[in-house]
Amino acid sequence: MIEIKDLHKSYKMGSNSLHVLKGINFRAEEGELVAIMGSSGSGKSTLLNILGMLDGADSGEYTLDGVPIKDLSETKAAQYRNKFLGFVFQSFNLINYKSALENVALPLYYQGVPRKERQEKALKYLERVGLKEWATHLPSELSGGQKQRVAIARAMAAEPKVLLADEPTGALDSTTSYEVMDLIQKINDDGNTILVVTHEEDIAHMCKRIVYLKDGVIVEDKKVKQVRADHYV
């Protein structure tokens, strides 16, 4: 599903150049649930940004579902993001003046799905994250866990190939974190490919595979026995 070869990325900081990713090789098959771990500055967010086509690599290859991702224009990148990727952010990034339903429907709007179909689909995904009754509420009326579930519904609504979650539990207490992880596991059980960036060991162990990053290289890549989050809920 995802394949990257010898990926390099550096940032210019004034006259210095900061080499963040120093040759990453990585493969993820369909249906995998991968945790990307590393301390801050290890390059894990940069890697996720490149995977999310929010940023470009300096060199190396990136293939997503057989499509080479290279030299994308902003328009093309936006279209690919819409078609291939779902994003879940640490700070939820819901649009605060739109209801939960409207937020979930947004990627479908950019896909050009007709209004009625969009509403139905969005409602279906809200139901799936258990927030159907909250459809008309604004994000400010939801708890943190609920917000993240809305965000996950939004990421899933466009039916992406890969779900990218950047510290999805970073802003949540542990109970809520497990709820969110439980949801992510269930989505993965349905066969969706998910990448989770985290720095929490317990969260990482709820995935099926952990990739450790340090100073811009992968230092360890291991399969783990998945800990089901519903044990804690």
Place this chain on the structure above:
Amino acid sequence: MWLFDKDLWSEIFHTLGKNMFRTFLTMLGVIFAMIILVLLLGSANGMSNGFDKLFAGTASNSLFVWGQSTSEPYKGFERGRRIRYKLEDAETLKKQIPEIEVLAPRIELGSHRDVTTVYRKGQTSGSSVYGDFPEIDNITKKKLVEGRFLNNNDIEHSKKVCVIGEETYKLLFEKGENAIGEDIRINGVFFAVVGIYKPNNNINIDGENAVFIPFTTFQKAFNSGDRMGWMAIAVEPGTKVAVVENQIKTILKAKYDIHPDDERAIGSFDMSEIFNNITAFTNVLKGFSFFIGIFTLLAGVIAISNILLITVKERTKEIGVRRALGATPKVVKRQIVVEAIVLTAFAGLIGFAISVGILAILNNVWGSGEDFPFVNPMVNIPQFGISFLLMVGLSVLIGMLPANRAIKVRPIEALREE
């Protein structure tokens, strides 16, 4: 067509409605600009209409020709010879110059601007007495207070009737006394009053105290033969008065043996010059108003752009999220430009409504145009259309500024901003 996309509009009204107060402040500049533009244009139009009303009744493309004294010796004649026209000249001119629409010959009792004593029951008035054809009414319209003006029947039968000025009426009659049908005496001849006119207080050629009698009656009563004092001439629309004026002078000069370079022998007055000057004045006024208005409007639209720039900065994160979710730069740009257009157009309409209201009030207060040239001050549809299109056009151009700013920030940077 994206223009009819319900979602785009709900998106826009959502964003604008979210912050009503700021939206209102943003629009204020354009509202005021539109008020200023429409008020200026409307007032200029009002003045233009006012002048039109002032001169209503006077044919704008007309001239007057009379005889003076020669200033050059020619063909054995000495200078200082008095030029006297004959009635047949009128026919000659009409025949030779097809551009002449109306030609009304006139004769005066005594020399030019002379007054004759008019009697009635012991009361007297020193009035100008004119022999006229009814056609004169097509060139300088008389506002009749009572009765009628001279007609062709009067001419044919050389009727002893007259039309008198209000001033003459006041001198000869008691206040409120009926004058129609009453006789007045001029040089021993009696004339029955058929009409009283009110002097046109703006262009006054005939004087306020005057008596008009049929030309043919004049000839018989005062034994003027075929003499003709002067001519009032209306020229076909679209023809320059000055051209006809020259043709007339050439013909008359040839007939009366006047030196071709003699400028004084034939007196003439081109009415259209006055009108051209006034038209030029009001046009400059209109142009100037438009100029000021458009620049005020530009300032207003720039204010909108400014606020949108701030809004875009505030919404950086939201825009980043939208782009991560698949909004293309085009979609983001379009939304901000359409926001600019909606704000401007809405503000423009509000300003327009307010200013039209103000103009209507002004019209009620001063719009009668009696003592001040200000009638029906209003903008016309093309003026409104042009300013509105210009405004929306400007807002598209100016909306591009914040729109470009919005897409310049890369989604990753927008998302990072906490």
